[in-house]
Amino acid sequence: MTPRTGPGLSTLSIHGRPRRQADWTPAVMPIYQSATFRNPVGSDEEVIYTRYGNNPNQVDLARKYALLEGAEQAIFVASGMAATALAHLAVLRPGDHLVSSRWIYGGTRLLFDSEFARLGIEVTYVDPDMKRAWRKAVNANTRAIFVEALTNPTLRVIDVPAIAKVTQDQGIALIVDSTFASPVNFRPLEHGADIVITSATKFLNGHSDIIAGAVAGTASVIDEVTRLMRVWGPSIDPHAAWLTERGMKTLALRVERANSNALTVAKWASQRAEFAAVHHPGLATHPDHALATKLFDGYGGLVGLVLKGGAAAAQRFASRLRVITHAPSLAGVESLISEPRLTSHKAASPEERAALGIPDGFLRLSCGCEDSADIIADLMLGLEAVRAR
Template sequence: MTKRLGLSTIAIHGRTPHRGADWTPAVTPIYQSATFRNPLGSDADVLYTRYGNNPNQRAIAERYAGLEGAEDAIFVASGMAATALAHLAVLRPGDHLLASRWIYGGTRTLFDTEFGRFGIEVSYVDPDHPRAWRKALRPNTRAIFVEALTNPLMRVVDVPAIAKITREHGLALLVDGTFCSPVMFRPLEHGADIVITSATKYLNGHSDIIAGAIAGSSSVIEEVTRLMRLWGPSIDPHAAWLTERGMKTLSLRVERQHRNAMAIAQWAATRPAFSAVHYPGLTTHPDHALATELFSGYGGMVGLMMAGGVEAAQRFLAHLRLVTHAPSLAGVESLICEPRLTSHKGVGAEEREALGIPDGFLRLSCGCEDIDDLLADLAGAL
């Protein structure tokens, strides 16, 4: 087989499917084992689950590398561990990291409270001012970090334009692709060096495990692996097995989630109870053209601003029956949350307002339910 396989096929069979021996399982078994028998006298790398070389860990890493079009990939115990290790792999004491201001609150807190301890400076840029990136570069800037589709305003960051700057200046470009999934956007094909994802979200897709992944060149993944072996956040074999099972239906789930999100965004845009609807599939969204150019689909996440503020948001949430009031996203079940109390809790009210996420803002993660039932639930709660 020489033709590059499609994403659904890679997600199900890996990028180099092979015919297994007779009577072997069709599905990877769970290797719930910390360690593996060593051949006597062998000086080969030992198999040990903290090392990331348990067969369940390798099976999903190989599959994810295929989905992102990367040389290699590695899974770790959470999206936060993936973000931390990916940055520590490319940054050294004295380096400066230039980050998008529109990022997950947990990542922002990691940068602001922890990176200083390693002698790494971090500063922020509003990504809708393209010239600001160049202006913000310092002599010690070593890397740029962005989220491709931002949380919770669903703004689209122009990754190819930023990749031009990182190439010119010899910097590393790290992209968190969590909100997109590789079905929608593959940052490495647009000039990024490293892609980070919270596999808790679309890759697994069932809201039942915590996991993260990093994909990039073999040398970057080798360095991340070295750090993972020392710092220790490897993924448990059972979580890895569930991730493999989840990944097999990635394309199917994401296609349905995108369709549901578009229908909900179009419906919400006609309701006066919402003063703004943030969804890049709407022609009124400021990044609609960029999303159309860069992405396959517009995503499964919708930002809803309640015209009546916090009180209206609370009333609306209290009357939902199907859509679950919970943080996190991208599972088959629809989830809704208030970023002021969840992803952006660590960011002060003033900065939240400045970021365009005032109180009364709701973030809806569209699941795979029947659209008529979702719309009936949302309309009933209004």
Template structure:
């Protein structure tokens, strides 16, 4: 069975295709459903490079993009134009782990005849299958959980046969075919996807619960915690809360730098979804283009750290974080 067929079955889709990168998947998925002169409505809670793609490159291709607060239903409706052809969202979001209820957005798309495109990288089909909630196209950065070993750059698009055929045509034109070695490595990773994600879910929950009890953290962002803004939505629509969490260290940038230097098990690195625990600073990665004031307004103040919890023992990770906090 091909990796594309395997992913399609996991997502409950007609077809899928793997491409050279996650951003390649994002670009090709949208170009498959949009044409010059069309309008796209995007959630404003998206990956920084996706925002650059929409705001910059799509404009050069004659595609207009509007950004809205995804929780404000009226904003979706107000943003509609005669040329609107699609809506795009990410869920859970990066790095605040907000969980969006797709069904109201999907209902609007169905009424207006729009395609709903969803980046489900953080969830994986183990925890969430957007097509079951009304989505038409699903995007993954296969670099992350689908591969799971931090040694591949790849992406995937899932949807109907017609959409995937269009993506394949564009893939050939734009040179976005996945290379054979990367495909082989993704196949290896997908063989353990379910057991890995289950472990990520379990360990991240234990770490998040511990973090929520530490006075050095001003806030902990994890949908599995009762205090998370979308906890009830997450309980209803997710099969697991995932392996990602965000924390806000008191003391800002200086505190985060000292904490990161003190880590002995977790590594300071920007990727996610692998077997090892990684800690990154959005101020230097996904949100580096924003000023400190803009990041704070977006809920990502200096001192914000994103944890991608790996497959290590939960007690070992907690001990590592505890000794790092003790050095602040």
């Protein structure tokens, strides 16, 4: 890994690569809320058209994100799911085989099982705890391995450099969804990944007010993702691109605050008898604590809380919260809490969820930027509601 040189992540997320700007131009990028742009008559140059991803808001945002991930190029699309679908379709064809981590977002699992099966792309799931399973699962048709760097919702940390050894030996692509980590905490391309996906709905935007996704990688991969986006159509709207860029200016500040709030909450919760388990990679008791410390610059803003008393206790708990919003999604300035059994992992059976480490009573808490004392006071109200039964 070559050490990062040049401006730091906070500077890049505010300015992109700092450069001299012309006098009398706006200090903040305006919104080009325009589907199309005037063409010189007779020009055979590429037209500017917002579905093509070449609207100035889209271009500026993608440049900035590529810098944050240390990628040659990046592209934004209309959702994290669109990013996941197009990144895979850029490297997989009918008849190809994908090896995927078993510990992934339910929506991604649905994409692989329903849509990829329909396209003739076979997927084999690997339990990331079985270290040798990655190499064993690869066959002559395998074109890629897919993992989530920090898993949803159990917050396990995947050994990306170890899997990169397999993909590099086999000459196949390593695709990493790094949504939960964000480039502030982890940059997969520095550890041997080829393609990074993020749901920009989450940390990049950080204000729970848009849906967006991004893919970063080499110019040739991003050119192919762009080609697919132009044909299938899920480009990002200029207003959403502008809001994402505005959100990204505080990315480092927000992630650092979420990291510290989550660690404080996790340490507090791990002392409470009401929780059967507390998942956070910053806890010394977490199975991947050493790996997270080696690979990550921060442990992330999420905490998995498993309440004793199952689903009924979780519902009483969530109903009492006032600071923390009961809603799916994550990584906004506001803390959010949800039950994966009813949201991200609804499609799995209770037995499948239990096998994945998501028993009923599992609450996924995304710590926002509030004061940690207020988050904890709210969680204590939730515990009171459970006891009051």
